Amino acid sequence: MEEDEKKVGKKFDVFVIGSGVAGQTVAKACVAAGLKVAIADRREYGGVCANRGCDPKKVLLGATEAWEKSEQLQGKGLKSMPKIKWKKLQKFKREFTGPVPKGTEENLKKLRIKLYHQSPKFLP
Numbered sequence: 089m090e091e092d093e094k095k096v097g098k099k100f101d102v103f104v105i106g107s108g109v110a111g112q113t114v115a116k117a118c119v120a121a122g123l124k125v126a127i128a129d130r131r132e133y134g135g136v137c138a139n140r141g142c143d144p145k146k147v148l149l150g151a152t153e154a155w156e157k158s159e160q161l162q163g164k165g166l167k168s169m170p171k172i173k174w175k176k177l178q179k180f181k182r183e184f185t186g187p188v189p190k191g192t193e194e195n196l197k198k199l200r201i202k203l204y205h206q207s208p209k210f211l212p
Contacts, residue, residue, distance in 0.1 A: 100126045105208055107192060108135020119199045126202040133196070133203070134188035147181040 101123035104111045111127055112135075118125045132139055151172055158170050193203060 100124050100202065102126075103128070103208065105129075106135065107133040107196070107203075108137055111135065112192070112196070115196065115201050116199060119201060125199075126204060127196060128204040128206060128208040130205070130207040132189035133192040138188045138192075139185050144181045144185050147184060148177065151177050 102115070102118045102125045104115045104118075104125065104127045107127050107129040111129070115125045115127055127133075129135075135141075137143060155170055155172060158166055162169070196203060
């Protein structure tokens with residue numbers, strides 16, 4: 089174990105696990121209270137919701153909902169069904185998710201929050 093790892097508990101008042109909305113909220117509140125804060129996340133910063141869950145799901149779901157509505161309106165003013173182009177839809181989704189990790193890291197660094205790109209280890 090590196091010497092730096094042994095000292096983590098002595099360097100920070102609060103150590104947050106996870107950089108999603110909940111982790112960021114806690115970290116920002118602690119910084120506002122004058123505490124020294126660190127965050128660890130083994131995946132890209134921003135959390136599951138912003139990178140792989142809620143937000144990207146909305147893009148994909150929106151396309152399927154539009155397709156379903158088109159199906160319901162066939163013969164009622166709509167003549168043909170749209171085609172979902174999966175690769176283009178994925179590219180469009182990445183326009184939203186791509187900037188999240190870098191933007192999250194930049195915002196946290198501005199608050200002087202120390203970032204760790206790893207899973208934390210609990211020491212005895």
